[in-house]
Amino acid sequence: MPSLRLVRLAVHGAFYVLLAIAAGPALAGTAPVAVLPPAAVLAAVYGLGIVRSARRPGPWLAAVTALWLLLLAMDHGFSYVAFPLFFLFLHAMPVRWAHPAVAAATAAVVAAQAGAPGGLTAAKVIGPVAGAVVAILTGYGYAALYRESRRRQQLIDDLLHTRDELAAAQREAGRLAERQRLAREIHDTLAQGLSSIVLLARAAETASPEAARARMREAGRTAADNLAEARRFVQALTPPALEEAPLPEALRRVTERTVPGAVFRLDGDPCALPMETEVALLRLTQEALANVARHARADHTAVTIAFLDGQVTLDVYDDGIGFTPGDGPADGRRTFGLHGMRERIAALGGTLTVESAPGEGTAIAAAVPVGSGARPREAAGEAAPAGPAARPRHTGAAA
Template sequence: MTPTSPSAPATATGHARVAPRPPSGALAAGGDGDVPSLRLVRLALHAAFYALLGVALAPALLGRAPAAVLPVGAVLAAAYGAGIVRRAGRPGAWLAAVTGLWLVLLAMDRGFSYVAFPLFFLFLHALPVRWAHPAVAAATAAVVAAQGGAPGGLTVARVIGPVAGACVAILTAYGYAALYRESRKRQLLIDDLVRTRDELAAAQREAGRLAERQRLAREIHDTLAQGLSSIVLLARAAETAGTDAARARVREIGRTASDNLAEARRFVQELTPPALEDAPLPEALRRVTARTLPTAAFRLDGEPCPLPVETEVALLRLTQEALANVARHARADHAAVTLAYLDGQVTLDVYDDGVGFAPGHGPADGRRTFGLHGMRERIAELGGTLVVESAPGEGTAIAATLPTGPGALEAAA
């Protein structure tokens, strides 16, 4: 509310913000912060000070009051504005100057009694509680004394008015402070929730990486490592075997090495599909569609945007699996693949007008749909959804939806 507000609040490690150090007055909890509504209240009080000061100076400008108040009023306005701009950390001298100038004006013209109301808030904010209330009481007494010099002398109304104004100011100040404290608590809670959400997302990504590492470790151990061990044993046996036996061992080594090479290539293809190495996702899907099911149509909607590798691989594998099922089982006359970039998400639809099946009971020919089950889990791990709609004789529609928000773009980077 006043120029005593400290500088902008510092930022803590991570996303949370440290609560600003408030001044020590009755409005200590409300003198700072970046809450828009509270900042608006402070601006309104500053505006009230200048408005009441202008109203008190108006009679002098119109010639109906002593002109001597004009220069003193101008100095008071300048001093108050200088304090607002400087935002002094120790406002003692500034507050004494503003109060002294106001008392001079009040002695010259009791019309400046109204300026006391915004000054009440200034005292409550800038001074410690043990000094703020006495300062408000002293200012109220000064106003009552000034009103006592009016024609008719001191009346009950001229006493009750300033006292009531002081009480309203004190109650408003404490309500303002409570509002600020509640707003700060809510903001800190939101910051903690955001930080916790980010930490949880990071932990989930790390868990996903560890799970994938363990999966690859198991597969490498069960395939490549076992094959290489067999090659080592066969090579040692060939060293001590006769000519014919050694040739047989060498042939066995060649077959084992070929099998392990095929496994290694399979691992590489699963991590980085060749179709995505030299083409963006829409072109890769177009090629896969034409190669897997030449009669199928491919359509692109929206403006393509960068996607994480995991998302592109999942959409490519889903297209391959769905089109392979159409080619092998659907007996469809028409099929279509639609890739759509929407606001915050990307969707992939694969439709055919084939024989269809009952999703809850498996295909009509009794085949087991491990491919779609695996893709459903893969899409879910990326935060998306996979929906399969089908019925006997009514074709099949597969729809996948994946997010493309900030988290997805961060993963792509």
């Protein structure tokens, strides 16, 4: 941490400043110059230990202490160098050794001061002892700051690690969401279109020449539509059906094309919906009608869209053979249709209900909330009146 490095630099700087002050009289010629060589060696050894930062500082610390004691024995002026050494002892040694080392260094200073002119006085004892106490208290504060800095650094490391994990989870969630989107789009467009082409081709095999040509023309149109769908959903653009007409008219065309003879019904005044809502309702209708065409064997089918106050509802009803909701196909195949429908509607905050029973037909009802800012608009065409098979609309359906 920057604050801890600053404290270390301050201690090292104090050592060299006090060492220079103690050696100053010898440099000025007022004290024996014999202290200069060991003082220079002490400065070099201390600096070498700072640069190398050995994991086991014992030998280095012993050398520094021995050189300092030699200088202290030669000149009591080196007593002041003991103060930064106190911090060195407290930092580099265990507590059980640091405190005795500080006490011994203090005793050495007091002994050196006793041999100075004027003999031993109270001030010469109180000064070194006070300096040792201050060093110990400061050392404890430094240790607390060091521990706090370590904990803070550990917390920062944990936060960075958590952030990286969160970013990875978000990337994975985005990848899965895009995979789900592509799965829904492929199932509701390409898969349904290919199924229709297969059915049309099979029908053409046993039909008269004129009917066979009509089936093949319809297969060609279906293939062209699905090609356009594929190009657009890869780029996440508006489906072609919604580019060409408003939602009610697009639903009418899908109904007439997928299940000939099916009834389309519009209730209420159409309003502009968010594009994702229109796409979800269109895909739901395509999937439900494709299931009717392939499996239901229904005599009557009805699609109803209703624009109500605060929500839009969509019902798809058929009087076919029905099924038991929750049961998969008899051959054990994995299906995606109803699951994809629920995901689409749930993503918009809506609800989806599927009502069916063997021999009782099937009703799929979806309700999606509409914002208060929706604007009325005219439908592209008049809705066909509901036929006798049209099932009453499910308002407020929940899933």
